[in-house]
Each structure stands twice: as structure tokens, then as C-alpha cells.
Amino acid sequence: MKYWWKILGVLILLYTFFMGLLTPLKTGISEASPLSLHAGRSETVTVVGYNSFFTKEKEKLRAWLKLPNGKALAAKRIDVVDDRVAKLTFDIPSFLPVDTKVKDFTLLIDSPVDGASVLPGGIAVTQDTVNLALGDALWPNAEISQLHEKEAITFPFRNILGETIRNTYYHVPLWMSMFIILTGGMVFSVIYLMKNDADADRKAMALSNVGLLLGILGIITGAIWARYTWGKFWSWDVKQNMTAIALLIYGAYFVLRASFEDPEKKARVGAVFNIFAYASLVPLLYIIPKLTDSLHPGAGGNIAFGSQDLDSTMRMVFYPAIIGWALIGLWVAEIILRTARLKDRLMEV
Amino acid sequence: MNILVQIMHLLRKEITLEWRQKYALSGILLYVLSTVFIVYISFQNIGPQVWNVLFWVIMLFASVNAVMKSFVQESGYRQLYYFQLLHPIAILLSKMIYNSLLLLLLGGLTFVALAFIAGNPVQDAGIFALTLFLGSTGFSITFTFVSAIAAKADNSSTLMAILSFPVVIPILLLLVNLSAHSIGILGSTDIGDKTMLLGAVDLILVSMGLVLFPFLWRD
């Protein structure tokens, strides 16, 4: 079968769209109010769950306010309003086992149906006076045990991202397949310079053209995603900056090619610039993250979203998506290549 | 005649030529002075952070202008003559060395002018000098090579800017960051690391240039 890789690309992309859109998210806590509590009182927190089924087995619902070191306070009462909303009542002791006046607590809810869900560091508790010894004595140190796991294939729930975590399969692979395709273009430029074969230059041109398309799509989708998670169209993000620079470079590549009449000269100078520009693009992969660390220490609210914090379910969709987009890009490049061949043959006649 | 001797001869030729037509050199110097002055009039109060960015932006534009002429303004006959006589690597290297000297001078002048008009925020002169050295080398490598590419096309002065700016971004980012360290805006944690990185980028680009230049040269 001559077209197997095209069919493979389509099937892989179908799989990523199917899996990526239909798999539900884990249960999470999307809202809690009030977000700041006071020590020494009995406080009620209204929690809005995401994808939650609080009414099923509501007697077995449990909730805690938890410190990073594991010390926790169990909720005294849990009133389930409906599947999404529950009211948690905490009897907070007058003194907290911490040495600051205000401390952020993590809210943890466990249900046999939904599994455990957290609101990390989301609830601030204020105490009037700091007294570590009294706080340690008064704090109940409730035991957190036998947490449940949701028994289904799910994607992780992250508060800022919500459902947009799915964009990992539709936006990020564009960037990676762009890099794969542009690397291919660079390789064909090298082959052109070594063998002086006009078809190799056409291949480099076609691949760079598709790389440009993927880059533009990547930039636009990235801007949309960033707008609703980080609040701005553009944030100092490695992939966004790299893509923008790649777009500038390959835009310049096509302008350079357009400025030559002689096809041999066009191909040769274009190939030289392609290789030189690519060599300057790659170091940015190391440079930008390095500068990001020093310019924005612990950039607040921005989730470090590299491949290291993908869980295994996400990897099952994410890696195929890269291959799928690269194959589709290759397909488009092949069509451009054939068009260019046709055109060059026509020019010779 | 080996490459090293050729480079020395070409360097001497470049400097003599430059000295004879002083108007080119003084044109660039005046360009820097007037840019600095315009920047000062528009900003008036220049904080350290702005100073840092302005310095490198002025350097960037002045460098493009200074280096552009290295291949673009050389006549076709003379290039043909060189081609038959000399090794292409010697031609490229001599231009790169000459241009980095020129840019170092330009950087020094920009620094003096900016410091004279807007104050001198540099705290660690050693790091700043090192940054300036690595910066003018990197600019010179990139712009010299790109000007060799642009010289092949007809509309070379526009091409020069659009071809060279995206390529020079990695160097520029590191330069702004390193000189921010020398000004004391950023804490000095990994200066050595970044200097190495900048040196590595310079090295990659110069070796790419040396490998690719013979292909560009043959016609």
C-alpha cells in the first residue's frame, strides 16, 4: 500500500480527537466560598464540585482542611445540596499549629464514587495570636486514610485549566510537529548542497511551507488558550516565542527565495540561509527557559506545563497526536512538492 | 599561501581601505551619536532597565548598518578577483574579525555616549566588557554571514534586516540578560553559565558560517 502513512496519520488523529474529547476529567473542586476562614469559630464552606456526584453515597463523603505536613482537620458536618454543591462545616480550634498568623490550607474531599479531589492551598485561615504549642495541642490531627480512586479513564483536573487541559492534544503537538517538519526541511537543504539535486530543494521548500502553516496555527491556538488560562494572549512561553521566531525566520526564507529569478541561485542561497537560521533557532530551546527562570521567579499562577507533568492517560493521547500531525503535515508537504515539480516541468517546456 | 597569512593580508587591506574612506566610518559614528541623542530627547529620564535595553537596541541597528557594507558594497569584479586568488574561509574570517573589531569600537562609543548623556548604571565593568566583547563577536558573525547571503540578491538592504534579525535573537536575548547582571538588575547567580551559552552560540554560528560560505561563494 502506497498510501499507508496517510491513512495512519488520519487514523491517529481520529483517535486523538475521539479520546481527547470524550474522556471525562477527574472530579475536582472548581469553587469554594468563603476562601478565608477565622480560627476559633465554626465555619461553613460551600464547595462547588466539577464532574462530581455528591448525592451518591453521601453518607460516605469525607472532607479535610490539610497542611502541607499532613496535619489535618476533618469536617464536622457535610450537607449535600445537590450533585455539584456541598456545604462543609469545620470547627476550627482557636490556635493553629503554625508559626504565622495566616496560613493556606488545602481542601480535600473524598467520595467513594468520585475519588479524592483537592483545592491546593486554596483556603486561608487567620488566627488572632500565634501560639505554636497551644496550636499543636488543640489541633485534632485527623487521620486521612483510605482515599478512593475514581475507577474510570480520566484526565487530571487542574483548577486554572479546567477542560482546556484537552488543548494539550490539539495545540502542543502542532508546535512539536512543526519542529519535526522544519528539521526535515533543514535536512533536505543539506542534501541539496551536497548533491545539487533540484528535487531536494523542492522538498525543503515544501516542508518549510508546511512548517510555516503549523507554526501559524500553533501561534493562534496558543494565543486563544493563553487568553483564558493566563489572562493574556501572549505570555513569556517557550513554545510561543520559539514559534514566533521560527515564523520570522521562515517568512524571511520565502522572501529571500522570492527575490531570485535564477532557480539554481534561489535554491542554493535559500538552502544556505535555511541551515544557518535553523542553527540559530535550536539554541533558543535552551536559552529561553533559562532566561524565564531568572526573569520570573516562580511565575505565579502559571502552571509549568511541560511534558513532565503529563500523567500516563494524557501521554496515551499526546504522543500519538504529535505523530499524527507530523504525518498529516508530511501529506500536505507532498502535495506542495508535487505542485512544485509540475510547475518546474512546465517552466522547462 | 596559507589561510592565516591570507587573513592577515585581508585584515590589513580592510583597515587601510576603511582609513582611506573615512566618511564611511564617521558616518556610522555619527549615526550612533544622533541615535543616542534622539533616544535621550524622547526619554529624558532613563532608568537602568531601559538603559540596558536601549543600549543593545542602538547597538543592534548600528551594527546592521555598519556590517551591511562588508559584502553588499563590494563590487562584483573585486569579488571575482578574490575568488580566484584566495581561500573563501580566509575571506569570511577576515571580514568577521574586522567587523567584530569595528563593532567593539562602536559598542564602546555607544556606551560612552549613552553614559555621558544618560548616566552610567554599570556596576560590574568586567562583566559588561565581557558581554560587549561576546556581543560584538556574535553580531559580527551573524551580520557578516547574512550580508554575504543578502549580497547575492538584488534588494539587499531590506533583505539584510529581515534575514538577520530573527537569526540574531538568541544572541540578543542572552546579551540583554548578561548586561542586566552587570547593571545589577538581576541577581548574579549563573553568569558563568550564560557566558558559556553565549560563547557556544557564537561558536555554532561561526562554524556553520565557515562550512556554508564556500557554497555561497561559488559562482
Added chain:
Amino acid sequence: MLIASKKALSTCLLLILPLTFLLAQQDTDFMRSMGKMYVVVAVIAAIFLGIVIYLIRLDRKLTKLEDQIKNHG
């Protein structure tokens, strides 16, 4: 054709960028409803639109080539 690809780049940018700005300026509560699911929809729609514009451009280029071949006989 190279000029055409330059033109395509600018048309893509000209067509899609205002669209994204328009989307962003719309009632943001809509975009943020259902756990921001519509952001995913917008991203997929942008990819689809970009590919369609690219294909239309390619189609035109091929039509032009076909015409040329026809004229040559």
C-alpha cells in the same frame, strides 16, 4: 508561487487574527462556561479554519497550473 505563499501567510494572519480577538472580546463568561470547554472548541475551530484556508490557496494554485497546461496544448 513563492510570492503566493507570502500572500497566503498574510491572508491567514489577516483572516484569523481578528477572529480570535473577536472571540476574546465576546462575553467571556460564555467562553469560560462548562469548565472552559468552549476554549477547546475555539482552538479546534481555528485549526480547522487555518487548514481550510490553506487548502483553498493550494487549490487555486493548482487550477492556475492546470490552465497553463491547457494553454500549452
